Amino acid sequence: MLSGRVVDSTGKPAPGARIYAEPHDGKTVVQTETDISGQFLIRSLEAGSYTIHAAGHGLQSSRSTLAVTKDSRQNITIVLHSAGTSDTGTAGSAESGDSINFFDKPSFAVAGVTDWTAVGGHGSDATLRTSEELNREALALRAQNSAATATVEAAKADERNKKQIALRAAVSASPSSYAANRDLGLFYVNEMQFQQAIPFLEKAASLNGDQPIDEYNLAQACNGVGDFASAQLHVKRALAQGDAAEFHELSGEIEEKLGNPLVAVQQYQRATQLDPKEANYFAWGTELLLHRAIWQAADVFANGAKQYPASLRMKTAWGAALFAGGQYDEAAEKICEASDMEPTAREPYLFAGQIVVTSSSINKCVGPMLERFVRQHSDDAKANYFYAMFLLKQGGTGAQDRVRPLLLRTVAFDPKYSDAYLQLGIMQAGQKDYSAAIAYYRKALEADPQNSEAHYRLGVAYDRTGKPDQAKAEYQMHQQIDAANAALVETQRRAVKQFSVVPNASSAPAKAQ
The missing domain is CATH 2.60.40.1120 (Carboxypeptidase-like, regulatory domain)
Known part of the structure; x- marks a missing residue:
């Protein structure tokens, strides 16, 4: 290929x-x-x-x-x-x-950004929308480690309270102590109480001559309160004095929030060069993916997965990148491999389910994977729906007899699952039972009045049952919703800058100024 x-x-x-x-x-x-x-x-x-x-x-x-x-x-x-x-x-x-060493001699460089003109990707608009959703979900996996840490820390409330009392006492006893102010400030940063952290970190920085580590600590706190301009200023001061991976990593996060993706991706790349840890690979790859540098993101995830073969999120994001590039079978393979690594993790199942719903090409590994999802979570609406859609697309003798109970379970566990009602209606219409189909389509629209396909299918059913005026109204609603959705999607896409990638260019990232 x-x-x-x-x-x-x-x-x-x-x-x-x-x-x-x-x-x-x-x-x-x-x-x-x-x-x-x-x-x-x-x-x-x-x-x-x-x-x-x-x-x-x-x-x-x-x-x-x-x-x-x-x-x-x-x-x-x-x-x-x-x-x-x-x-x-x-x-x-x-x-x-x-074996690729991206950091000694990268095969690509991000040269700039361009406005959205035609989003890169393959397949129908529905497939492209799924690709974009997978990319966003891959981006959300960046916070996975910090969320897990917060959960662990939440179990130690008494211990943390005692530590806070001791640290505050140390500052009261020695208000001009660099270490006391720094330690209390970092305690608040770790507790995500960023506003409380800032005055102590500012005092520590002034007592220590504004060293790069103190500027970095202040950048973390300012980033946490949403003062990105101040965070950018502090991290630039840190970078001016030291070329540390954590400085570049934080700079990348801040620059992306400020709408400077070119600087952000360069900072993430440099962070990975200095410290090729799993989190840095992942941040770099997801930044590329977010800005539609699809093949380059796939290469970064592939290399990261080699270095960290136990990283479920790396392989899952790799699958998202392959899907964005139109390699649907290969995408499913990676997501199935990720699920096999950690069968109880939900993320790969949810990624696989979205691929099944929109892709006409479904890798055979997805069926057993989604069946396992249902076994593990028989009362989960999405587990039942995704497996139902897999069976429906596979077809074969008795497929609908297996699908119907799964769809009924879906709406039993989630009465607002509009797409499940829609599929039940389509099945009834396929049997020429239009009155039953109409009932399901109406339920789909009660659950989600913006379900465009449900309006269209309901219009068809009304046509077949001799109700042309009602059919016309549903067709009009279908057209209005599709037009509104298309305008919204285009607005969202235009808000995302796309990377312009060139080969064999100097890949040395620019330091933040």
């Missing part, structure tokens, strides 16, 4: 460019075309040596040799130039199984 992106010399995507893979043994040339975001995918290439080049918009790339092995998966970027311009042309990441 060969995937990648075609860009011009400024790093802008080249939609409609033609990619040629010419086998050296003289067999038929394999061709494909980039989509509107400049992405391309060649699913099947026989093992051998190929000359790869691209052309489009009056531009062309240089010709580069690529070795393809059996079952290999490679991702490359091709740069188009004016005819006669010399360039290396193609730069690829290694196969997913190769």
